[in-house]
Amino acid sequence: MQEHDVLVVGAGGAGLRAAIAAHEEGADVALVTKLHPVRSHTGAAEGGINAALREGDDWQLHAYDTMKGSDYLGDAPAIETLAQDSPEETIQLEHWGMPFSREDDGTVSQRPFGGLSFARTTYAGAETGHHMLHTMYEQVVKRGIQVYDEWYVSQLAVTDDEDPSERECHGVVAYDIKTGQIEGFRARNGVVLATGGLGQVYDHTTNAVANTGDGAAMAYRAGAPLEDMEFIQFHPTTLPSTGVLISEGVRGEGGILYNSEGERFMFEHGYANNAGELASRDVVSRAELTEINNGRGVNDEYVYLDMRHLGEERITDRLENILHLARDFEGVDGLEEPMPVKPGQHYAMGGIEVDEHGQTCIDGLYAAGECACVSVHGSNRLGGNALPELIVFGARAGRHAAGTDLGEPEIETGRSEEFEREDDLDTPVEPGAVETGSEDAVADGGAAVASGEEVVRRAVENERTRVDRFLEKDEGVQQAELREKLQKSMTQNVNVFRNEEGLKQALEDIREVREAYQDVYVADPSRTFNTDLIQTIEMRNLIDLAEAITLGALARDEFRGAHWRQEHQERKDDEWLKHTMLAWNEGRPELYYKPVILEGEEKAYEPKERSY
Amino acid sequence: MSTQIQEEPEETETEATEVAPAERESPGDRRRAERDAGRERAAATGPVGDVEGESFRLKVFRYDPEVEGKMEPRFDDFRIPREKGMTVLDALIYARDHYDTTLTFRHSCRQAVCGSDALFINGRQRLGCQTQISDLDHPVRVEPLPHQDVVKDLVVDMEHFYDQMHAVEPFFQGDAPEGELEEQRQSRENREKIKMSTRCIWCGACMSSCNIAAGDNQYLGPAAINKAYRFAMDDREEEDLKEHRMNVLDQEHGVWRCQTQFSCTNVCPKDIPLTEHIQELKREAVKQNLKFW
Numbered sequence: 023m024q025e026h027d028v029l030v031v032g033a034g035g036a037g038l039r040a041a042i043a044a045h046e047e048g049a050d051v052a053l054v055t056k057l058h059p060v061r062s063h064t065g066a067a068e069g070g071i072n073a074a075l076r077e078g079d080d081w082q083l084h085a086y087d088t089m090k091g092s093d094y095l096g097d098a099p100a101i102e103t104l105a106q107d108s109p110e111e112t113i114q115l116e117h118w119g120m121p122f123s124r125e126d127d128g129t130v131s132q133r134p135f136g137g138l139s140f141a142r143t144t145y146a147g148a149e150t151g152h153h154m155l156h157t158m159y160e161q162v163v164k165r166g167i168q169v170y171d172e173w174y175v176s177q178l179a180v181t182d183d184e185d186p187s188e189r190e191c192h193g194v195v196a197y198d199i200k201t202g203q204i205e206g207f208r209a210r211n212g213v214v215l216a217t218g219g220l221g222q223v224y225d226h227t228t229n230a231v232a233n234t235g236d237g238a239a240m241a242y243r244a245g246a247p248l249e250d251m252e253f254i255q256f257h258p259t260t261l262p263s264t265g266v267l268i269s270e271g272v273r274g275e276g277g278i279l280y281n282s283e284g285e286r287f288m289f290e291h292g293y294a295n296n297a298g299e300l301a302s303r304d305v306v307s308r309a310e311l312t313e314i315n316n317g318r319g320v321n322d323e324y325v326y327l328d329m330r331h332l333g334e335e336r337i338t339d340r341l342e343n344i345l346h347l348a349r350d351f352e353g354v355d356g357l358e359e360p361m362p363v364k365p366g367q368h369y370a371m372g373g374i375e376v377d378e379h380g381q382t383c384i385d386g387l388y389a390a391g392e393c394a395c396v397s398v399h400g401s402n403r404l405g406g407n408a409l410p411e412l413i414v415f416g417a418r419a420g421r422h423a424a425g426t427d428l429g430e431p432e433i434e435t436g437r438s439e440e441f442e443r444e445d446d447l448d449t450p451v452e453p454g455a456v457e458t459g460s461e462d463a464v465a466d467g468g469a470a471v472a473s474g475e476e477v478v479r480r481a482v483e484n485e486r487t488r489v490d491r492f493l494e495k496d497e498g499v500q501q502a503e504l505r506e507k508l509q510k511s512m513t514q515n516v517n518v519f520r521n522e523e524g525l526k527q528a529l530e531d532i533r534e535v536r537e538a539y540q541d542v543y544v545a546d547p548s549r550t551f552n553t554d555l556i557q558t559i560e561m562r563n564l565i566d567l568a569e570a571i572t573l574g575a576l577a578r579d580e581f582r583g584a585h586w587r588q589e590h591q592e593r594k595d596d597e598w599l600k601h602t603m604l605a606w607n608e609g610r611p612e613l614y615y616k617p618v619i620l621e622g623e624e625k626a627y628e629p630k631e632r633s634y
Numbered sequence: 635m636s637t638q639i640q641e642e643p644e645e646t647e648t649e650a651t652e653v654a655p656a657e658r659e660s661p662g663d664r665r666r667a668e669r670d671a672g673r674e675r676a677a678a679t680g681p682v683g684d685v686e687g688e689s690f691r692l693k694v695f696r697y698d699p700e701v702e703g704k705m706e707p708r709f710d711d712f713r714i715p716r717e718k719g720m721t722v723l724d725a726l727i728y729a730r731d732h733y734d735t736t737l738t739f740r741h742s743c744r745q746a747v748c749g750s751d752a753l754f755i756n757g758r759q760r761l762g763c764q765t766q767i768s769d770l771d772h773p774v775r776v777e778p779l780p781h782q783d784v785v786k787d788l789v790v791d792m793e794h795f796y797d798q799m800h801a802v803e804p805f806f807q808g809d810a811p812e813g814e815l816e817e818q819r820q821s822r823e824n825r826e827k828i829k830m831s832t833r834c835i836w837c838g839a840c841m842s843s844c845n846i847a848a849g850d851n852q853y854l855g856p857a858a859i860n861k862a863y864r865f866a867m868d869d870r871e872e873e874d875l876k877e878h879r880m881n882v883l884d885q886e887h888g889v890w891r892c893q894t895q896f897s898c899t900n901v902c903p904k905d906i907p908l909t910e911h912i913q914e915l916k917r918e919a920v921k922q923n924l925k926f927w
């Protein structure tokens with residue numbers, strides 16, 4: 023068994039920042055990651071980091087834009103923390119040598135982004151995430167922080183008190199991908215989950231293949247509730263054949279969207295008369311699909327994004343990476359032709375419920391980055407707000423886990439008696455685990471188990487049994503088949519446009535996949551680099567998360583941010599200024615609501631009509 | 635132990651690494667030119683299954699030290715249905731998901747930023763996700779990166795590569811200015827100078843293509859030297875640090891090993907002018923030594 027003060031699971035932007043912060047507080051910290059750190063998906067981020075750095079801008083404006091962008095579903099304490107800490111965190115990256123793009127006077131460049139009232143998106147070409155990831159990994163190397171790379175974390179070691187808020191996390195179980203060895207990792211102070219997005223729930227996504235939502239699903243099953251899962255962001259400009267992202271930076275620099283009739287539809291069809299192409303992502307995604315559904319799409323599938331008029335010099339200076347992506351992945355020369363684009367799954371606004379210090383309701387369990395939901399993005403994330411979230415909340419989670427006192431959090435986590443419960447959601451099938459026995463149990467051990475080591479040891483035992491079962495079985499279904507079925511159904515039914523019938527269909531499909539999964543087997547008998555096994559474990563996570571997204575979407579009968587419902591075409595503030603919460607209760611998802619906090623440090627944010 | 639099997643290249647292979655680096659031509663231009671040539675050739679000769687809906691042959695290297703039937707390295711043949719825009723990575727995923735789930739390779743981003751799927755494709759180091767099937771001659775042959783130990787199938791051990799990267803102190807060591815919000819200034823020119831060097835995604839293609847690295851295990855290799863270049867040329871680091879960095883590079887297994895063969899530059903998927911960077915560092919090293927006389 024390995025032992026450290028703080029274990030950080032995942033080494034993307036959030037995990038690296040958390041590890042550095044914990045290390046600076048003097049903790050013995052280790053990173054456990056299924057990919058080598060520089061392979062994490064933060065490296066794919068293109069556009070930039072929002073930070074109020076310049077004269078004329080300030081954190082209050084950033085907070086206001088974010089609250090408006092969230093369609094008033096973000097929590098003010100989280101949003102204000104993001105806006106306040108981001109400048110310092112961004113400049114910290116600069117001090118660590120990050121190669122930001124520069125102005126003539128040598129200061130870092132900023133550019134406009136959708137939904138922002140000031141050009142505050144700080145960037146490094148169109149490859150901001152790549153530079154951010156590498157810069158932070160360099161700092162990890164510099165500090166000699168231990169990294170277990172290509173170790174897959176497959177379980178949390180959590181005690182199983184009946185009340186999740188009484189549970190305690192003592193570590194994780196991980197699997198050495200190279201050798202197949204399963205080992206326990208004990209964390210004396212805390213475990214920080216930073217496992218990133220869940221894009222693989224969908225089949226057209228900008229996310230990496232590794233983005234299977236492992237951390238969120240593991241925390242959910244261990245008893246930490248998932249928050250606002252129905253809010254999935256679809257990015258309006260992804261390449262049709264692969265889902266590769268064309269950064270919002272293109273529209274930020276002046277890129278134009280056209281339909282098949284050559285109309286600049288954002289204006290000509292009145293989707294956003296002021297902001298046009300720079301309206302927020304939900305607005306633009308719906309506009310594109312409406313054009314396509316009304317027969318004004320190109321090949322019934324996509325629209326055009328044109329940047330030719332920006333001129334070669336400006337494009338190669340600021341968007342060079344886009345030229346490469348369009349050419350390599352779609353065969354289009356962005357200097358000569360407009361680029362085909364359509365909406366694709368991009369970001370999960372929801373995730374593991376945490377407070378401003380990154381704590382979940384389970385003692386010793388933290389989460390940061392895309393897998394978490396402190397609720398800064400609410401129902402719609404503004405472009406350029408995820409990268410600051412990684413560094414701001416990654417650092418805070420790392421610090422807190424290392425034992426630093428950050429004060430009383432304002433955001434409450436865990437169930438409270440006052441929260442309203444949803445008992446009568448009409449679902450076509452029984453959601454939740456299929457009755458089989460042990461594998462859904464929390465790490466096990468119960469209150470009778472005394473020591474942290476023992477909790478970890480038992481979790482390791484459980485995991486060995488599960489893995490042996492997968493490997494010993496020599497016929498049944500294979501995960502690839504199930505994955506395809508799940509992804510197709512989600513893309514068909516729980517996409518940009520949603521209706522009750524489709525959502526119910528998705529729940530039925532998910533149930534079928536869940537039942538079939540009982541019979542899953544791994545064809546590869548080898549313990550060496552068994553990707554078949556890894557994908558099979560990941561598949562289970564996709565099922566639970568797909569179900570959480572769909573249940574949330576079915577419950578929320580209003581139209582807010584990225585969540586559009588055919589039967590409910592208005593934002594219902596009277597009823598829905600609240601977060602959708604899902605708790606895994608003895609293998610069954612339990613739905614309840616938690617009020618949104620609109621009360622900020624100095625003022626309360628008044629919900630307003632969101633127009634661009 | 636190296637399990638790389640050295641086979642004769644197939645006669646169908648014409649897209650090789652012999653392209654001489656023309657003056658003033660960037661590696662990107664060269665790569666594009668090669669690709670266009672590939673497309674033309676493919677159009678002229680009409681290779682198997684170049685049309686959507688048809689299929690083509692994918693030959694994949696297989697090896698697993700643990701599984702009896704796979705202990706001897708071999709090639710497996712897969713028939714892959716063609717789709718428009720299909721990449722080598724797509725083809726591998728298809729083969730794995732539809733024919734043989736034990737087929738093992740690394741991949742993640744599908745967009746040439748994570749660096750995990752550098753492979754030896756038709757006799758050349760390339761990223762699977764960045765390589766269009768339509769640019770290749772058929773059958774498409776996929777092997778693990780040469781000169782690296784094979785863990786299983788297409789997965790190679792990257793430890794040595796990481797060790798070399800870490801050996802050059804790959805982290806910024808400039809002094810932070812006073813004040814949390816006070817940024818260091820960097821001129822646009824200086825940023826432009828280091829720009830290409832910062833693009834490295836640690837894929838290992840360059841190292842695998844380098845004859846010298848293959849023969850000298852201690853040679854830092856193009857990627858690590860390029861990483862050092864990135865910091866040595868960054869004006870935000872002080873002069874004395876630059877000297878220290880040059881000392882790391884100006885040693886027996888450092889820059890002087892490079893024999894300007896350009897193979898690294900030719901294969902780098904991020905178009906980094908590696909050889910040029912190494913040459914520039916050699917000149918710096920000479921300059922620095924002169925100073926001490």
Ligand SMILES: Cc1cc2nc3c(=O)[nH]c(=O)nc-3n(C[C@H](O)[C@H](O)[C@H](O)COP(=O)(O)OP(=O)(O)OC[C@H]3O[C@@H](n4cnc5c(N)ncnc54)[C@H](O)[C@@H]3O)c2cc1C
Pocket residue numbers: 031032033034035036037054055056057058059062063064065066067068069070071072150151173174175176216217218219228229230232233236237267368369390391392393405406407408409410412
């Ligand atoms: C194409 C693209 C472009 C984007 N552009 C921008 C932008 O311009 N600005 C912006 O603000 N945001 C952007 N975003 C969003 C932002 O980049 C992501 O939300 C963010 O990078 C996620 O970072 P992370 O640290 O949470 O996760 P990741 O970077 O995805 O890292 C996850 C880590 O967890 C590890 N991991 C996962 N599961 C396990 C497991 N079971 N065991 C062990 N380790 C595990 C992985 O190995 C990895 O190291 C973009 C997103 C995408 C997809």
Ligand code: SF4
Pocket residue numbers: 833834835836837838839840841856857860901902903904905906908
């Ligand atoms: S320099 Fe180029 S080829 Fe070498 S590791 Fe970096 S990206 Fe890969």
Ligand code: FES
Pocket residue numbers: 741742743744745746747748749750751752761762763764
């Ligand atoms: S899959 Fe990431 S570089 Fe190819």
